Amino acid sequence: MSTPHTEPHFYVSTACTHEKHDGCRQTCKFCTAPCRCECHGDPHAMELTVEQHRQLHRELHRALDILLADWIGHQALPRPSLTPIMDLVKWSHAQTEDPEPIPGGPGHVPSTKPE
16 A cells, blocks of 8 residues: 655646546645646646655656666667666666756745755
8 A cells, every 4th residue: 555645746636647637636635736737737837845856756766667677578689778768767866866957947946844
């Protein structure tokens, strides 16, 4: 069983995932994270604290690890270390430690608690 989120995260409702946008609950049922489906506006216009941004990248990096493992299982060659995919993996991991705001994006908002 998963643990409820205590910090906002990148959330897309199950209804929106299945293109049933009228049934979207608008926010995560465990926290205040808003649904980031494109039907609600630009999903990249999030205002996050550095810690929220870091947590978002941790979630994304875990998903990337799963996706990459599946991809490796379907490939004979080349391995990720021999392709540009390794650059993506390294960048993704770096973002889990020190996330950079998207250039031209909203940037980080002040944290409400010590980092």
